[in-house]
Amino acid sequence: MKRTRWLVRLGALALVASLFATPAAAQSVNRAAIDELNTQLLYVALPLALFVEVTLVYAIYRFRNNDDPSPTVDDPALEITWTAATAVILVFVGVSAYFTMANPYLTPATMDDGSASAAAADAPTDDVVIEIEAYQWGWAVHYPDADVTVRDRIVIPVDRDVRFVLTSRDVIHSIYVPSLGIKQDIIPGTEGVARTRATETGEYRLYCAELCGDGHARMDGQVAVLNGSAYGAWVEEQAEG
Structure with missing residues (x-):
């Protein structure tokens, strides 16, 4: 139990430190666009990672002495909600990545006519x-x-x-x-x-x-x-x- 508590504390400290850390200034417009995308995805990934880890620790603690486990009860509402939330997150990630890759400094073809020789x-x-x-x-x-x-x-x-x-x-x-x-x-x-x-x-x-x-x-x-x-x-x- 002590080890589990220490792991939870270390994870929480790492998440807090990453939230308040100040990244180095970008040295170009290319790098600025990439850093902005990483920041957007980080604000999505951190809450998800925290939620998963808290759920995992809770399950380990709550059912640690369960000698007679029972099957999981079907919950259609929960399954639909979880699937919809996952779809929303994936759409957000896809749209953010699309607009970043459309940046002409990262994908020059968006500015040119597609002919590199010209x-x-x-x-x-x-x-x-x-x-x-x-x-x-x-x-x-x-x-x-x-x-x-x-x-x-x-x-x-x-x-x-x-x-x-x-x-x-x-x-x-x-x-x-x-x-x-x-x-x-x-x-x-x-x-x-x-x-x-x-x-x-x-x-x-x-x-x-x-x-x-x-x-x-x-x-x-x-x-x-x-x-x-x-x-x-x-x-x-x-x-x-």
Whole structure:
């Protein structure tokens, strides 16, 4: 009994702590949309988890010495209510996820005409277009406006829309920047598009999230988010070099 009480107390403390915990500020509009969805689902999942755990503990305590259990009595009203409540929860989760995935920064096709090959030409004039070629095992990052190519490092300006035109030289890769909420598979023979708008300057890790060979573990890099003047100076320096 003491052990059960301690488990209940620890569970209650974990739930309370999660409710009052302040998450770190999102570093991009992509990550902000994902964090908002997670928060919505958390407020649904926490009460359900608490209800299930309380019911479980009550059943264990209430029927712990029941040597002559009897069959459960049918309760159609309870079954209908429980089924309807589950349906409402699933609809809420589905609608929330749908509107999040419809965000053009998470699903660029919702903004484009579906043709990734025309992404650079169709991009608004204020967008920064960066071409990224994935290969075993690295990243070739090309800036078409300045005719600059760098390796394993993506530099973007803060508070500006950025489009990545993605291609693969050999096998399937996947660009993944957790802090910026960017993740997009890159299929050989096709062009993909990823979009973001970073809201915080800083250095972020870049990974390949698709097993692409024995060098997959070392296929990483850096994403640097600079302010406008620093970004312009960096592009000019690379062009001159």
